[in-house]
Amino acid sequence: MGDIELNKCVLGIDTGGTKTSLAAVDGRGGIQFSKEISSPSTDEQMMVKALLDLVDWGLSESSRKELDVLGIGLGSAGFVLRDEGILVESPNVSWSMVPLKRLVSGHTGLPTFLDNDANVAALGERFAGECRGVDDFVYLTLGTGIGGAICVDGEVYRGHRGTAAEIGHMIIEPDGPPCKCGSRGCLETLASGTALEREAARFMADDDASVLRRMCKGDTGGLTGEMISEAAEEGDPAALKAFSYIAHYLGLGLVNLIHLLDPEIVVIGGGVSRSGHLLLDDVRSVVRERGVPALVEGAQIVLSALGRDAGLIGSAALAWEGIGRLS
């Protein structure tokens, strides 16, 4: 990539249940411009139309800015058949079996690539984030659930049938809380944003003085990650205990990942990682305490620095990588 022409770019598109965003991204990972629309997620036809309209806007905006668009990368939550370019299903969106790759490439004539959000975010870390030049790493996304990607020799490891890296369903506490997958004590039930909210509500119930009570106006169900994060910043014991709970289990999960995979870096991304400074020290000490020293001491644990742009930079990385393979 020594010879990057900054008038060339790709369009990275991050589709989700509440919003869909697009960015024109150059070969260095710089966002030239971007736009976000709300997803008409209850209607498949409307979703497709909104997506293609957004692509059209991206192409005309690129042309106006004299940017040459070389390809399009699409990242989506849910289950994706990457090679076929089909979005099988996606949470909170009523589309299924949508041939997104063919639709977009047919509409634009541009090479188009599709992958799921976790794989795409991992590619973004390698392209312009914490893992530049790193071949073996694990990317974890902490949000409502927990997802992830495993990179081996610089490529996303997909396994035999393409379902690898279901990090959220690693069982950590065999008799732990029930998981929506049907099992119990999966990492997702212990260290996700959902677990943070559940535990904060529990600690708040035992703590009359918790500022969380005021924040959620006594409505436990109304507690959000933002509230808990804010309360923790203020030193609220219930909120701090909730962060410490998920950090404990996240640390145990990372011990397992490092023991199995010996990555150079573990990157933590996703919504919860924006409050990651409240987690990181605890996570690192659990890894130090519970890991085999010779195995864990060489693995760095860092927060993603891409923040809300992770999906866009990742989708763009997918496109740049795909174009590289074609040429």
Place this chain on the structure above:
Amino acid sequence: MGDIELNKCVLGIDTGGTKTSLAAVDGRGGIQFSKEISSPSTDEQMMVKALLDLVDWGLSESSRKELDVLGIGLGSAGFVLRDEGILVESPNVSWSMVPLKRLVSGHTGLPTFLDNDANVAALGERFAGECRGVDDFVYLTLGTGIGGAICVDGEVYRGHRGTAAEIGHMIIEPDGPPCKCGSRGCLETLASGTALEREAARFMADDDASVLRRMCKGDTGGLTGEMISEAAEEGDPAALKAFSYIAHYLGLGLVNLIHLLDPEIVVIGGGVSRSGHLLLDDVRSVVRERGVPALVEGAQIVLSALGRDAGLIGSAALAWEGIGRLS
């Protein structure tokens, strides 16, 4: 491998704390002849001499049988620097930092390769065992401890610093039994031969009628895996409960491995796998009950068929693979 000449072979050598064995193995994985000696494990010089004497014997025996030896593969328990060909340390043997590869290749003039026992056994499964033609699989060795290897695209996955696949130190029960690694509830403390013996002693203590009491003559410390296996075959409840205990945790460990790695096959080898028929049904039902169906249903769980020859076939596979890379 369409053009295998059966007068060509490699020497596979399996070194351990109690015995060292050698076999001449042809390109189809057939053992032409073999020999086992006891390891003079308390003296490094004697260990090296015994090894080189065994190699000399193997070469002259090959010559007598008109077999052409193309290379030598060495498998050893312990920590190995594969590229450098150095055995850093090995349990129950008083040698350390031994440049085994250079010693043997210098002595014989033959291309020589060294790797640890778990990686070597996994190569053996791919060469002549359950994983012929399989690119993505996990090999687990159940013995006194638990080790393993992860194969990705037909090669042993080593990770960033070469320490990957420490499957025995995956934490499954955070408050479980202490592990010699310093942590608690590692798979090795819950599903190894050592765990089987510990649990059988515990169940026997609560069961006056257990045949285990007679077998070990009341000496709990004298219980062996063979006794527990024999008692389980006779239907002894304490022995059966001990097998069921380790099967439960082994099943949880396999769920995690399958969710993370999406292997085509999981092969269970090592000493305990010789009683594997007492485990397999339970392990498979735990995986069915606790795994995400779409993720676990495509992964086969099988016992190694190589038995006591796993180390020899594996070391030979290492040699055949190494020669293939050289040519």
